[in-house]
Amino acid sequence: MIRINVEKKLNAYKGQQVLQINRTFAGGGITKIYGPSGSGKTTLLKLIASLTDPDQGEIIVNGLPWFDSSRKINLSPQKRNTGFVFQNYALFPNMTVIEHLQYATKDTEWINRLLHLGKLDTLATHKPDHLSGGQQQRLAILRALAIKPKVLLMDEPFSALDSKMKMELIGELKLVLAELGVTALIVSHNQQELELFEGEVMDFEGIGE
Numbered sequence: 001m002i003r004i005n006v007e008k009k010l011n012a013y014k015g016q017q018v019l020q021i022n023r024t025f026a027g028g029g030i031t032k033i034y035g036p037s038g039s040g041k042t043t044l045l046k047l048i049a050s051l052t053d054p055d056q057g058e059i060i061v062n063g064l065p066w067f068d069s070s071r072k073i074n075l076s077p078q079k080r081n082t083g084f085v086f087q088n089y090a091l092f093p094n095m096t097v098i099e100h101l102q103y104a105t106k107d108t109e110w111i112n113r114l115l116h117l118g119k120l121d122t123l124a125t126h127k128p129d130h131l132s133g134g135q136q137q138r139l140a141i142l143r144a145l146a147i148k149p150k151v152l153l154m155d156e157p158f159s160a161l162d163s164k165m166k167m168e169l170i171g172e173l174k175l176v177l178a179e180l181g182v183t184a185l186i187v188s189h190n191q192q193e194l195e196l197f198e199g200e201v202m203d204f205e206g207i208g209e
């Protein structure tokens with residue numbers, strides 16, 4: 001379970017605004033997060049992963065404080081060990097597909113399963129600039145799963161995939177998420193895209209643009 005109750009000042013188009021988030025996400029479940037552009041959805045994921053810090057408040061995950069401004073607790077991204085799928089993929093240009101996964105885990109059986117899941121087995125020795133946008137996006141998803149995270153944060157993870165690939169991938173992904181008992185937060189502009197996932201819906205209001 002993720003309990004988040006934080007405040008963070010953001011520099012929005014209209015000027016400085018305070019993003020307030022007070023929400024509990026069920027453990028081992030999927031939450032689909034929809035909301036307007038610029039409302040702070042990416043920031044919510046980054047706050048959980050410790051890629052940005054709240055100004056104040058607390059983030060408790062499975063009973064453990066990850067962030068608590070009153071007790072000056074702030075676990076590093078490494079200690080939180082979340083899987084993160086970035087909107088722009090954030091792949092390593094000099095690493096091949098398989099090296100991205102080997103960087104995250106030594107478990108070759110798991111790596112092979114992921115390559116198969118993402119239909120990248122035959123592209124294992126390719127670097128990102130030799131992959132299509134959809135293949136890069138699948139690699140970003142596989143890399144996030146490679147560490148077998150307990151918390152998976154996905155920012156528009158299917159935006160570059162055609163509908164057939166999306167359906168197949170989501171089918172496989174659901175099995176893996178259930179197997180790992182992951183608590184997953186998935187941000188998307190497109191509600192239809194996430195219909196195949198059963199889970200709670202969060203209509204993210206955040207800040208206005």
Ligand SMILES: Nc1ncnc2c1ncn2[C@@H]1O[C@H](COP(=O)(O)OP(=O)(O)OP(=O)(O)O)[C@@H](O)[C@H]1O
Nearest residue numbers: 009010011012013036037038039040041042043052
């Ligand atoms: N570290 C930061 N410090 C201050 N302001 C920030 C920071 N990161 C983002 N912002 C601002 O916060 C607002 C929300 O950004 P964010 O990327 O979280 O929105 P979003 O809902 O994910 O948008 P989109 O759907 O367009 O990706 C934007 O106006 C952005 O400029």
